[in-house]
Each structure stands twice: as structure tokens, then as C-alpha cells.
Amino acid sequence: MRVEQIAVFLENKSGRLAEITAILADNDINIRALSVADTADFGILRLIVNDVEKAKSILQDGGFTVGKTDVLAVEVVDKTGGLAKVLKCLHSAGINVEYMYAFVNKSGENAVLIFRFEKMDEAIEVLSKDGFTLLSGEQICAL
Amino acid sequence: MYWEQKKECLPRPQLEQLQLERLKNTLRRVGTTVPFYRNTFSKLKVDAGKVKSLDDLRRLPFTTKQDLRENYPYGLFAIPLRDVVRIHSSSGTTGMATVVGYSRKDIVNWSNLVARILCGAGVTADDMIQIAFGYGLFTGGFGLHYGAERLGASVIPISAGNTKRQIQIMQDFKTTALVCTPSYALKMADVMMDMGINPNGLSLRFGLFGAEPWSEAMRIEINERLGIRATDNYGLSEIMGPGVAGECQECNGLHVNEDHFLIEILDPETLEPVKPGEVGELIITTLTKEAFPVIRYRTRDLTRLLPEPCPCGRTFVRMHRMMGRSDDMLIIKGVNVFPTQIEGILFDIEGTEPHYRLIVERENNEDKLTVMVEVVESIFFDAMKKQRAFMDMIKKRMASELGIGVDVKLVEERTLERFDGKGDRVIDKREL
Ligand SMILES: [Zn+2]
Numbered sequence: 052m053r054v055e056q057i058a059v060f061l062e063n064k065s066g067r068l069a070e071i072t073a074i075l076a077d078n079d080i081n082i083r084a085l086s087v088a089d090t091a092d093f094g095i096l097r098l099i100v101n102d103v104e105k106a107k108s109i110l111q112d113g114g115f116t117v118g119k120t121d122v123l124a125v126e127v128v129d130k131t132g133g134l135a136k137v138l139k140c141l142h143s144a145g146i147n148v149e150y151m152y153a154f155v156n157k158s159g160e161n162a163v164l165i166f167r168f169e170k171m172d173e174a175i176e177v178l179s180k181d182g183f184t185l186l187s188g189e190q191i192c193a194l
Numbered sequence: 195m196y197w198e199q200k201k202e203c204l205p206r207p208q209l210e211q212l213q214l215e216r217l218k219n220t221l222r223r224v225g226t227t228v229p230f231y232r233n234t235f236s237k238l239k240v241d242a243g244k245v246k247s248l249d250d251l252r253r254l255p256f257t258t259k260q261d262l263r264e265n266y267p268y269g270l271f272a273i274p275l276r277d278v279v280r281i282h283s284s285s286g287t288t289g290m291a292t293v294v295g296y297s298r299k300d301i302v303n304w305s306n307l308v309a310r311i312l313c314g315a316g317v318t319a320d321d322m323i324q325i326a327f328g329y330g331l332f333t334g335g336f337g338l339h340y341g342a343e344r345l346g347a348s349v350i351p352i353s354a355g356n357t358k359r360q361i362q363i364m365q366d367f368k369t370t371a372l373v374c375t376p377s378y379a380l381k382m383a384d385v386m387m388d389m390g391i392n393p394n395g396l397s398l399r400f401g402l403f404g405a406e407p408w409s410e411a412m413r414i415e416i417n418e419r420l421g422i423r424a425t426d427n428y429g430l431s432e433i434m435g436p437g438v439a440g441e442c443q444e445c446n447g448l449h450v451n452e453d454h455f456l457i458e459i460l461d462p463e464t465l466e467p468v469k470p471g472e473v474g475e476l477i478i479t480t481l482t483k484e485a486f487p488v489i490r491y492r493t494r495d496l497t498r499l500l501p502e503p504c505p506c507g508r509t510f511v512r513m514h515r516m517m518g519r520s521d522d523m524l525i526i527k528g529v530n531v532f533p534t535q536i537e538g539i540l541f542d543i544e545g546t547e548p549h550y551r552l553i554v555e556r557e558n559n560e561d562k563l564t565v566m567v568e569v570v571e572s573i574f575f576d577a578m579k580k581q582r583a584f585m586d587m588i589k590k591r592m593a594s595e596l597g598i599g600v601d602v603k604l605v606e607e608r609t610l611e612r613f614d615g616k617g618d619r620v621i622d623k624r625e626l
Contacts (some may be wrong), residue, residue, distance in 0.1 A: 058576035060569045062606050088578040093569075094603050095578055115608045116569050120576045151576045167577065 052175060052185035055103045056165070060116040061087075061094040070174060071096065074113050075087040080106050083191050084165055086152035097152070099124075099165065101192040124186040125164045133162060137183060139194040144177040146170055163191065195443070197313035197345070199304075201453055202508045209509060210248060213456055218245050221254075224487050227272045230265055231255075231489060233306050246397055247352065251456065251479065256465075256490045260430060262292040271295050273485050283331040284431040294333075294431055297484040301340065304437055307451050308341020311440030314508075314586050315425040315450065317400055319346030326374035327353040327405065333435025338373045341437065347371070351502035354378075357385045364396055371400040376408040376416060376424070393420045404436055408518050409537070411547045413445075426515050433478050437489050437550055439513060447500040447512030454482045457513070458490070458498055458516055462520035473498045473532055475520040476513070494520045496532055523553060524620065526561045529598050533620055536565060539591055544573055550552040556624040564601040565592065568610055 062066050067088070075082060075098075084099040100106045103119065110117045127133025134153070142146065149167040156163065163186065168174040177184060186194075195361065196202050204212070221242035225230040229481070234255040235242060245251075261270075262566075296304065317323065322485040323342045327334035327443060342349045350367055354374070361382060363369070372379065379401055387391055401424040403415060416424045427440035428448050428498070438455055439448040444509060452458055459474040460467055468474035476493045480486075496519065500512040518534040525531070533552060540548035549568040554561065575581045585602050592600045 056576070058459070058574070060574050060606060062604075083439070090578070093581075095391070095576060095581060097576060114608050116571055116574050117235070118571055118576055133302070194322050 052123065052179075052187060053171065054099065054124045054165070054186065054188045054191060056122045056167075057098050057100065057103060057107050058112070058120060059094055059098070059110060060118075061089070062175040063089065063092060064160040065095060066094065069185045070113075071110065071115070073126070075100065078109050080109075080115070083194070084152065084154040084163070086150075086165075088150065097165075099188075099191060102112065103116050103188075107153045109129050116152075120167065121171060123168070123171070123178070124191055125178060126159065126164065126186050127162050127164060132135060137164060137178070140177060140181045140183070141168075141174065146177060160169060163194070171187060195313050195318070196508075197310040202310065202314075202449075202510060204509055206509055209452060214245075214248055215454060216453075217248065217479065218242070220479070220481055220483075220487050221489070223272055224489060228270055229488075230261065230270055232393070239529070248456070249456070251490070252467075254479075254490055256477070256492050257488050257493050258382065258492050259292065259432070259494075263290050266291065267293040268295070270488075271485055272483075273297055274414060280336075282333045282336070282431055282435065283332075284333075290446065292432060294434075295485040298411060299484075300484050301435075303454065303482055304337060304434055305340035305344040307434070307437035307454060308337055309344040310451065311427050312338075312341055312345050312347070312371075312402065312508075314440055314442040315402055315427075316423065316443050317342075317345065317347060318404070321347045321370045322350065322368055322374060323347045323358065323371045324350040324352055324360070324367070326354055326360055326370040326372065326378060333429070333431040337429065337435035337437060338402070342373075343385060357382060360388065361386055361389060361391060363458050364398065365391065368397040369403065370397050372398060372420075372422070373402045373559055376403040376412050377401060377406060379420065379424070380412070380417050382414070393492055396421075398422050400438075400502045401425070401489065404428060407518065408514075409541065409547070411541055428513075428516065430493060430495075433480060433488060434483065438478070440506065442506040442508060444504055444506055447504070447514055449504065449510040450511050451506050452510045452529060455479070456481055457498065458512070459513075460521055462494075462496075463525065463530065467525060468498075470501050471498055473517060476516075496520055496523070496534070513583075522569070522620070524552070524563075526554060526563050527598050529596065531563070531596055531598065535596060536592065537540055538567075539588075539595055540567065543588060543591070544570065546570070546572070547609075549610050550619065552620045554620065554622045554624055561624065562601065563598065564603055566603045566605050567611060568607050569604045 081101045086097045087094045106115050151166045153164045225242040279298050280296040316406050326340050331334035401422045404427040413424050425441040429436035431439040441448040458477040458480040462475040476495045478491045495549045496517045497513045551566045553564040588602045
């Protein structure tokens with residue numbers, strides 16, 4: 052139940068993020084979720100999109116450095132309490148979160164938490180065992 | 195494989211004795227027959243007859259490219275012109291050419307030393323050698339040609355240029371060894387692709403490359419694309435041409451033909467010897483040249499010695515492939531830094547030819563070096579912690595290998611201009 056995510060290296064120059072979203076829009080690629088981690092010097096943009104391969108290749112053609120990683124998407128009903136429950140489950144299993152971000156689906160009822168772990172397989176096992184809903188890439192795009 | 199095992203494996207004490215005798219002989223000759231050396235020796239109160247050890251070399255004057263130019267054309271020749279059988283010349287860019295001459299015996303020695311290099315690289319009398327160096331005043335073509343004939347190999351003296359014809363001949367004549375510059379070898383690989391010729395279908399096994407700086411990354415690419423074993427060889431026309439040094443089949447540094455050349459590695463600023471294994475400028479004194487002996491020639495080429503004995507058994511010292519020009523050297527916080535050192539570290543880390551730029555600034559009277567590195571996919575991480583750890587790792591390695599702290603700035607791919615010359619990769623903003 053892994054979801055593919057693309058990551059893009061960004062220098063902190065203004066307008067780069069807008070450029071990326073424009074390139075993706077021009078090529079009919081939908082961004083389902085997005086997060087930016089940045090420091091004073093550079094940033095890392097992470098995206099969940101409906102067509103990973105196409106997005107990667109058009110961004111590479113556009114001169115960007117693009118990587119591809121697997122992440123997990125956990126669906127929870129109530130945003131705040133939901134997150135706490137997931138984190139508690141992971142913590143008691145001794146699984147560290149490398150990074151995470153979230154988005155709310157169109158109806159606003161459910162939230163989707165995107166996680167990256169060092170130990171992906173263990174995380175899948177622990178979360179499934181505790182009854183959390185893991186979404187596939189297709190399911191996210193269908194939301 | 196040795197061409198002259200006894201000489202190439204001479205125990206160091208005997209080798210040094212031989213070098214000393216030959217040095218004294220050379221000094222005696224230039225001190226009497228070459229006005230330039232006679233004058234500088236007397237100015238510096240050097241008595242060639244009183245040289246007692248190889249260390250005394252350090253009291254002798256240097257010879258520079260400028261000295262060669264000022265004595266254009268025949269001022270530094272040590273024998274009468276009637277005894278000179280060959281002239282070569284290196285073309286200066288602005289008509290500042292230098293001229294070198296060879297006696298009959300010089301040509302014999304030269305051929306023999308090039309035969310050593312070829313043999314050390316694995317080439318034998320059974321090989322078919324295609325020499326794609328220019329023939330003419332440049333020493334590359336004729337130097338390799340005479341050495342290959344001396345070895346007994348079959349020579350195809352095709353000279354430089356016309357790449358398609360080179361490849362056609364390589365295919366038809368079943369060339370087994372290619373002699374050219376490393377960049378030309380890569381060009382040949384490109385043209386082969388265009389022509390639809392698979393290099394693996396050719397008979398090519400060896401590549402002997404020289405006459406320009408190159409890198410380990412280039413060697414790997416050439417080996418893979420042409421299916422050969424590439425070795426490096428070094429020489430310069432002011433000293434002799436090819437044949438000064440070459441790699442054995444270990445492909446790990448160039449053995450210097452020390453029975454004919456005495457080398458020193460000096461700090462380009464202080465002109466004092468560097469510590470063993472440290473980078474410095476290569477200085478060469480010829481020990482057997484008759485027509486054009488040179489004392490302590492400043493090559494401006496940077497290298498370092500590899501002091502460990504070579505598994506091949508040769509006792510001749512090895513030097514690292516040329517690491518740049520001393521003119522490119524930066525002095526940062528009083529420490530000598532060579533752009534090629536930084537390139538080497540990045541290559542090690544990235545595994546491919548790095549794209550980088552060096553910015554040198556002075557802030558509050560302190561030098562600051564920033565290394566800008568393009569982030570390619572192999573060094574890009576989706577987790578910030580990992581990306582930062584990677585940056586710190588570069589900083590640590592640079593600090594430990596260069597001896598100064600550096601700043602590392604990661605930049606987007608293809609944002610640094612592509613340069614051919616290494617010197618252009620440095621932006622020195624200090625106003626000194
Ligand atoms: Zn060796």
C-alpha cells in the first residue's frame with residue numbers, strides 16, 4: 052500500500068514554486084497534495100500527483116532535479132484526533148517519522164496523512180494491524 | 195611487462211647513484227657550453243663541480259618557459275647545430291614559440307623511453323598501433339611513432355583529424371592500440387555511434403592517452419565505451435616529448451623514467467619541497483639529454499607523488515595524473531588549494547563528473563571559500579535531514595582534505611555555466 056511521491060530540489064529563488072505548478076498544470080497533471088520543507092538556502096518540494104512518471108519527466112525536462120520516493124497515505128476521519136491516534140500507534144511500535152504532511156479531501160470529512168518512514172515495511176504492518184486505512188495512489192487521486 | 199627490467203627495477207640506492215653521476219655530467223656540460231646556464235651559475239655562485247649529492251640540486255637555478263622564449267631559437271642548445279638531427283617546437287599562442295633539438299643519441303634514448311611506456315601499458319611487438327597524434331613540430335606524433343617502431347609493433351601513422359577515416363582504418367586494419375588525446379578518444383566513441391559501428395566488434399584493446407589533462411571519470415567512460423584499457427602518459431616538448439612518465443598496467447599513477455629525469459615536487463609559491471605525497475608543481479631536470487638539457491624546468495603542472503611501492507615491481511616513483519596548472523592555484527587562509535582537489539572529492543562522492551563553482555571572498559579580513567554544487571538526482575534526498583547530513587559530509591571531507599573550512603551551497607541542476615577550462619570555475623572576489 053505504498054504511494055509514490057515525487058520530490059523536487061528548489062533553490063530559494065522566488066517564483067520557482069509557481070513555475071513548477073504552472074508546468075504541471077500545462078501538462079494536465081493534478082496535484083493532490085504538496086509540502087515544502089525549507090532552510091535558508093534551499094528547499095525540498097514534495098508532491099503527490101495523478102501521473103508520477105509524466106510529472107517526473109516533464110519536470111526533469113524543465114531543468115529540475117527530481118527524485119521519487121515511496122510514502123504511506125493514512126486516511127483518518129477527524130483531523131486532529133486522528134493524527135494523534137496514528138502517531139501514538141507508531142510511537143509505541145518504536146517507528147520514527149522522517150517527515151509528514153496532510154491534506155483534507157474535497158468533502159472535508161476525511162483527512163489524509165502522508166508519512167515517510169525509515170522502516171516502511173514495519174510501519175505498514177503496524178498501521179494495518181491497528182486497523183488504520185492505508186490508501187493507494189489510485190484511491191488518493193479518486194478522492 | 196618490462197622493456198628494460200634491470201633499469202626499470204633498479205634498487206633505489208643504485209638509481210640515485212646513477213642520477214647523481216648523470217646530474218654532475220649534465221651540469222658540467224651546460225655550465226661550459228650554454229651561456230644561459232654559465233651566466234646564472236656564476237651569478238648564483240654555483241660550482242657544478244662541487245655538487246656532491248642530489249640534495250644539492252636545490253641550490254641550482256630554475257629554468258622557465260620565459261627563459262626558453264628569450265633564448266629563441268637555439269640559445270639553449272648544448273651541442274653544435276651540425277650535430278642536431280631533429281628540431282621540434284611548441285607553438286606559442288602569440289608567436290612565442292619555443293624550440294628544442296635532439297642529437298642522434300637523444301633520438302635513440304627518446305625512442306627507447308617511449309617503448310618503455312608502451313610496453314608498460316601492455317603493448318607488444320604483436321600490436322597494431324594507430325597514432326592519431328599530429329605529426330610535425332609537435333612532439334606527440336613522432337615521439338610515439340619512433341617508440342612504437344623501437345618496440346617492434348606495426349605503426350599506422352595516420353596523424354590527427356578526419357575521425358570517420360580514423361575509424362574506418364581502425365576497423366579495416368584491425369588496430370589494437372590507439373594513441374591520441376583522451377578527449378579525442380571520446381569523440382571517436384561518439385562518431386562510431388553515428389556511423390553505427392559497435393566498438394566491441396573492433397580489435398582495439400589498448401588506449402595510450404596524453405597531451406592534455408583528464409580525469410578518472412573520463413578514463414572510466416573511455417574504457418566502457420571503447421572496451422579498452424586506457425593508460426595515461428606524460429611528457430612535454432621542453433623536456434623531450436612523450437616518454438617522461440607513463441602508467442603501468444596497475445593504472446594507478448605514472449612511473450617517471452627516473453634514470454633519465456630527476457623530478458622534484460615544490461610548493462609553487464615558496465618553491466620549497468612539499469611534504470611527501472602532497473600536491474605541488476612538478477620540476478624536471480634532464481639527466482641524459484645532449485642537444486637540449488634543461489635544469490630544474492618549471493612545468494607549471496601540478497601533481498603529487500605516490501610514495502608506496504608499485505605492485506608491478508618497478509622502482510621508479512609514481513606520480514598522480516596531472517592535477518591542474520600551478521597558475522590555477524588559490525591561496526586561501528594561507529593554504530594552497532587546487533580546484534582539481536575539490537573536483538576529485540566531489541567526483542568521489544557523486545560518482546560522476548561534478549558541476550561546481552568555487553567562490554572566494556574576503557569578509558572581515560578573512561578568506562572564505564564557498565563551493566557551489568549542482569544537485570543531481572544521485573545526491574538529492576527527499577528528507578531534509580538527509581540532505582543536510584549530506585552537505586555536512588561534503589564540508590567535513592573538504593575540511594579534512596584541503597585543510598581549511600569551506601561553505602557548501604547546493605544549487606539547482608544546470609544553473610552553473612559549463613566551462614572547458616578549470617580556471618574558469620573559480621570566481622575570486624577578493625580585492626588584494
Ligand atoms: Zn607500476
